[in-house]
Amino acid sequence: MLRAKITLVVIAAAALAMTLAAALSYRGVSDVVAEQFDRALDERAVTAVALLGVDRTPPVRPDTTEQVLSAAGAVRPLDPARAALPVPESALAVARGARASAREDITVDGAEYGVLTAALPGGGAVMVAQHYAGAERIDHAFLWRVPWTTVAATALSALLSWLALDRILRPVRRLARVTRDITTTQDLSTPLPPAGRDEIGQLTRSFTSMLAALRRSRDQQQRLVQDASHELRTPLTSVRGSAELLQRGRGRLAPEDEEQILTTLVTEAAALDTLVRELVDLATDRxxxxxxxxxxxxxxxxxxxxxxxxxxxxxxxxxxxxxxxxxxxxxxxxxxxxxxxxxxxxxxxxxxxxxxxxxxxxxxxxxxxxxxxxxxxxxxxxxxxxxxxxxxxxxxxxxxxxxxxxxxxxxxxxxxxxxxxxxxxxxxxxxxxxxxxx
CATH class of the missing domain: 3.30.565.10 (Histidine kinase-like ATPase, C-terminal domain)
Known part of the structure; x- marks a missing residue:
């Protein structure tokens, strides 16, 4: 059914478009989340360096942990309740003054952290670690919502396209019904549905022109048959009358009468041959x-x-x-x-x-x-x-x-x-x- 086929095409196109949009959106959201994560880590490190410079410690946050790293590699957590973070080589290089800062990802007890190490003015460095749990939560929430949103949007598109196609294809169904009736009844005078201005209207007008041409062709054929039968009747009647006359007067007709009858037969036969040939040419137009x-x-x-x-x-x-x-x-x-x-x-x-x-x-x-x-x-x-x-x-x-x-x-x-x-x-x-x- 045309309506179902077009609906399937619409569903496939909508699903593909929404999948591509979701993939591009996910990539954009991931970039934004990563950018916000890095910015928060930078701001926390700047705050920790400033507070440590005046012998104060930054306030405790549940998703971050800080520790001071000496040039010798000694670690002092700023929150005694939290375990010390592992120290990568890049962080030691910052504490020894070889680098201004370092950025690393570390894993502690199965949890992944982003770590930013910044140098302290008096020597050593401060390590600020932020848990990726918040970013992962946003990522998982986005990934969970995308399939359901895609399914819902696809279903809505299918419903709307099904309803819209019912209205759009209604003239086509009317045209198909009328043409079936014409095929069944052979009544070429059956009127077609009103034609609009769209492509379906153009199709209806084309069918109307075709039916008009078929009606003219049928009328011409009927007139040709009627006229041909009338025109053929005259030479056939003459030929038959002359033949019957020869049959009845066989052996009893004068030579001149017999010659006249034969001449009439030949003339009418030639006229009949010409008429038939022209009728065939006119009907077939080779x-x-x-x-x-x-x-x-x-x-x-x-x-x-x-x-x-x-x-x-x-x-x-x-x-x-x-x-x-x-x-x-x-x-x-x-x-x-x-x-x-x-x-x-x-x-x-x-x-x-x-x-x-x-x-x-x-x-x-x-x-x-x-x-x-x-x-x-x-x-x-x-x-x-x-x-x-x-x-x-x-x-x-x-x-x-x-x-x-x-x-x-x-x-x-x-x-x-x-x-x-x-x-x-x-x-x-x-x-x-x-x-x-x-």
């Missing part, structure tokens, strides 16, 4: 597997014009004015130019020429046909659209729809307009190619 690259529009136009001249024997010219390279899928661009030329040749009279114009990042084909009324210029790119003037012209009504889909996939736009001297201009604009990409 060109999307191709990566966009720099495309030379004049070269693409010349190549398409050459192929259509050889195929149809028609006059096709190519003109250019300030062409620029465009960024698109090369095979998709060739398919678009082929479809535009096929469409123009289909609507132009046999004795007229068709012209391909390339201007900058724009390519359009000009025909000499009946033209396109203003109200139909956007509709000609719809699937299966056949205007009133073109009902009798053979075709599937998918050529320009394929152009629209291919150009849109490359961030381009399509257009249809009236030619200045009659006919129509149909083409597309593509984004110019940039050496650094889009």
């Amino acid at each position: 060109s999307t597997e191709e990566e966009p690259a720099e495309v030379d529009l004049p070269a693409a136009a010349e190549d398409a014009a050459h192929r259509h001249r050889q195929r149809t024997g028609r006059a096709i010219t190519v003109t250019t004015r300030g062409p620029v390279p465009v960024r698109a899928r090369p095979r998709a661009v060739r398919r678009c130019v082929d479809n535009l030329l096929s469409n123009a040749l289909k609507f132009s009279p046999e004795d007229t020429a068709v012209t391909v114009h390339v201007e900058g990042a724009r390519l359009f084909v000009r025909d000499r046909g009946p033209g396109i009324p203003p109200g139909e210029r956007a509709a000609v790119f719809d699937r299966f659209y056949r205007g009133p003037r073109t009902q009798a012209v053979p075709g599937s009504g998918l050529g320009l729809a394929i152009v629209h889909d291919l150009v849109s996939a490359d961030d381009g736009t399509v257009f249809a307009a009236a030619a200045p001297d009659g006919g129509a201009e149909v083409g597309f604009d593509l984004p110019p190619h940039s050496p650094t990409g889009r």
Whole structure:
């Protein structure tokens, strides 16, 4: 569960942070305690030297003991009730005048003392010993409290993070619940929870956009299936009727009637083959597997014009004015130019020429046909659209729809307009190619 995983991460981070803080604090506290211990020992030694200089002894303290050390090494405790301290070599050196002071740690009956030996003005030295029990007590108290404080702080962090994550992840749980419902019911119209301004809101808006795209895709697929079934029904009905006529009149039809029926079968079969091929191309768009690259529009136009001249024997010219390279899928661009030329040749009279114009990042084909009324210029790119003037012209009504889909996939736009001297201009604009990409 995401909530539990994040809580564990928070607990681990809090425990690590508090452990590091405790370790650094312990080191700082130890340094401060040691500094205070040394300062107290120095102050006690200064006091003892001053009092001994006026033949007085310092007041007795439970954690310290003092003794006078002669140059010969004789020891005289200032408190007769306390045992004499062992004398290290450094303390003897101070008593003999070889050193001004000495600092040592000694152990007496298992207890550790810090000893400071200071020289006396009249000769000899005074040894001041302070028990480490107070410093050790502070150290032990700190070490005992740190684990409990860390555990308590970690538990509090876990509780607060658990409660906070419940509120933070609530929109995610709502989104997950709605998406499960959509997966179960397949109802893409189910509304998603309201989107906030944070990252979860961005995720919700992304899901909303994805659902909208899926709804559009499903609607387009359903329309494609419905339109395709309608368009397929006409050539299939013609093929079936012609075949049944041949079957019933086998051997009894005049040769010219039989030839006409066979011609109808071949024509309708070819139309059916073209329709099926265009439907497959429109539904799958195999060109999307191709990566966009720099495309030379004049070269693409010349190549398409050459192929259509050889195929149809028609006059096709190519003109250019300030062409620029465009960024698109090369095979998709060739398919678009082929479809535009096929469409123009289909609507132009046999004795007229068709012209391909390339201007900058724009390519359009000009025909000499009946033209396109203003109200139909956007509709000609719809699937299966056949205007009133073109009902009798053979075709599937998918050529320009394929152009629209291919150009849109490359961030381009399509257009249809009236030619200045009659006919129509149909083409597309593509984004110019940039050496650094889009």
